[in-house]
Amino acid sequence: MLLYFLITCFPFIFFLKSLALKPLPPWATEMRLLSPWFWKDVSFFPSFSLIKNILCLGLGIGFFTTIPSKMSLKKMSFTSKVDNFEEVEESAMSILDLPDLVLECILERLPPAALCSMAGVCSSLRSRCISDHFWEKHMKNKWGRIIGPAAYREWQWHIALKTRKDSSHSKHGKSKGLMRILSIVKPSWWIQSKVDGSSNQCSLPDDSVMAWFLALETGRFWFPAQVYNRENGHVGFMLSCYDAELSYDPRTDTFHARYPPHGRRAMAKENNVPWERLRVPPFDTSPHDLHISDCLNELHPGDNIEIQWRRNKEFPYGWWYGVVGHLESCDGNENYCRCHNSDTVVLEFNHYTPGSRWRRTTVHRKEHQEEGNEADGFYGGIRKLCNEEEISTWKHLWPSEILE
Template sequence: MAEQLLDRLPDELLRATIGLLGASGSDIAAVACVSRRLSGLVEDRLWGALVVARLPRLAGLLDASTTAPDWWAARSWRERLAGLVSGLPFQAQVYNRELENEQEDFLLSSYDATCSLAPASARALLSGDATQPMRFTARFLCMGQMQAVVESEVPQERLRLAPLGSNPFGVFGGGITSSAGLCVGEEVEVQWKGRRAHPFGWWFGTVQRARGNRITLVFRQYPSSSVWHRVKAPIKPGKEAVVNGDCSFGYVGGLRRLTAAEREEWRRHGAPHPPAPEQLQALEAAEDEWSDDEELDLDAEMAAEMEDEMDELADMHAAGAADMQAAGAEEDALPAPGAPPAQPIALQLGQADESAVMLAGGGGGPEAALPAAEPPQ
C-alpha cells in the first residue's frame, strides 16, 4: 500500500524528500530497495556522501591518483560504491608493512600492494553500521621466491599513493639523486630492497652525511646497537647499488626529499621527532668517513665482484624460467646480517575523524540497487 502511494507522487517531490536523508547509509539503502523507480531517484551525491563519510582518506587518494582503476575513474559515486563493496582492487602503498606481525622489521616503511575493501567493512558500509571500522585487505608483491604476504585489517590511515614516478622494480628518478642541498639531520625517503629479485620499498631515514652520491643514512627507528641503524647508501645513476658494500645488506635505489606534509605523515605512523641540536651534533660526531680515495660507490670493486659472481650463477641456470628462479633462490640463501633486537611495534595510529558524518545503524544494504561490478582480475 505504501509503495503504491509513493508511486502516485511526482518525481520532483520524491527527489526532494530523498534529499533530506543526508549521508545515512541505512536510510538510503532502504529507499533504494523499495522499488526501481525510487532507486533511480536517489541522487548520485547521496551515494557520494555515503562513501566520503566513511572512507574520506581513500576517496581523496583515488581522486588524486593518476592511475586510479577503471571502476573508479570517471564513474558515478553509485558505480564506485558498487566496486568497493564488490571487492574490486586498487593499487596503493601501505605504511609499516605487516604491522600485525611484530616479528617483521618493516617499521617506518611503505610498500606497494593490491588493496580491496574487507568484506566485513563492505557489509557495514551498506548497512550503515557506524560501529564497524573501515578496514582493507592488502596483498603485497612477492619477495623473490617467498609466497606473497596478505595482510588483513589494514585501516585506511595506513594507505598512501606511491610517490609520483615511483616503481617497485625500478630505480626512482633514474638514480640521479644529487646531494646538493641535503644537510645533516634532513629526513628523506630512500628505496631499499633485501635481494635483487625483491621489489623496492620506501624507508624513512635521516641524512648523516652527503657528499656527491655517497650518502650515509641513520634509521633512528632502530636502536644504535642495530646493524640497520646506520648504513652507507651510494646512489648510482640509473641502477641500484650495494648497501655498505655488502650484498647481504641489500640494495639501494633512489632517494627523495620530503615536503613538510610528508614528514608529518610519517610522524603519524611513528617516526621520531626531528633531531634536536644536540642530536645533530651527535650525528656529526659519529660520522664514519668515506675516504677521498674511494670511488663514488662504496667498496665498488668488491660489490662488483659479488654481483659478477651472482650473474655467473644465474647464467649457469639460464636454460629456462625455472632455472632462473633457482638462481634467485641461491641469492635468497645468502646470509643476512643479524636482525635488530626484537622490539614490539606499538604505534599510535591516527583514528578516523569522529566528526565525520556517521552512518546510522539499521536495515539491509542496497545491493539490489547498485550496478553489478566486475570481479577482480
C-alpha cells in the first residue's frame, strides 16, 4: 500500500519541483501576485484543500482524480487569465490613443498644476496643454476679479520689451531662450520660473495665456489694480480705494503692494495684502484724470456712491465711499422729500463723527467739476453704486470705531 502511494505521488512531487525551479514570468515579478482579485480567487481554490488531503492523509489516486468539475472550470479560467496577461499588457491603451474630444475633456478638468505637469510628459501633450483654450478658463477663475484692461495692457508692454531685448541679444550673439517653466518645487509653490538652459524645460511662447498665468502665479509680473484701505488700514485712508502695483506671493497667497509717490511723499509699500482688499479699477483711466460724472441727475438720498478725492493737485485720485444725504431744509420724510429735485447734492461720509469737516460735503448737480481747496482737498467725479457686491464690500470694510 505504501509502495502504491509513493508511485502515485512521484509524478505530483516532480510537478511541484518543476514549478519551483521554473522562473516567474515578467508580469509576475511586477505584480508580485498582490492584487486583490488574485488572492480572492486563490484563497477559494479547492486544490488547496485537495493537496493538503493528499500529503497529510495519504489518499490514493482515486481521490486525486475526483476533482470537481466546478474547480476545473475555475482553474481553467484563472489559468487563461494569467496566460493572457502579457497580451493585455502589451495592448494597453495610451492616453494619446483616446479620441481628441475625450482627451480634451480630461485636460479641461485638470487644475493648473496638473495641466502644467501634463505638459512636461511629451511634445504631443505639451502642444495641447499650453493651448490658450485651457488657460483662459484658469485665468478667469483665479485672476479675473482683479485683472483688468490696464493689467492686460501692461502685460503687452512687458512682452514687447522682452521681445525687443531678446532680438537685441540675438544680434550680438547672445541669444536667450524663451521662458523656461514647468518645474514643480513644492506643493505651496508649485511653479518656479527658470532662466537656465536645462534640457528638461520646455519653451513657452511669451504671448500665450499660460505664460501670463505663470508670470502672475510666480509673482514675477507686477500689475496695476486698486487696494481698499491702503497701508494696512491707515486711519487716513479708511473706506478709500487707491491705485497700486501688485505682485502675488504664492507662499502666503497674498500680495505685495507698491503705491506711487505723492508729491514729496516717497513710494509706500505694503505686504500681505489679502485678495478681498483688491479690485479692478472701475474705469480704464489714469488716477490723475477727473472722472466725468454721468449719474448726478439720478442721485437720490440713500444712494451709495464713490467719489474721487485727492489731497492736492499733485496727488492722484482715490475713490472714497459715501451715501447721498438730505438737504438741511429737508426733515428726511420720504413723502415730502424733494432733495432729488435740487441742484445741490449732499454727500455724507458717516464713518466720521458728526461735526467733523470730513462728514459732509455738497456738489453741484449740473455743473460739477473738481471742487475743493488746499485745506480740505479736492472732490472729483462721482459714480453711483448699483452692484450689491460692491456695496457689501464697502460695508465689510467699515471701521470698528467712528473716525474723528
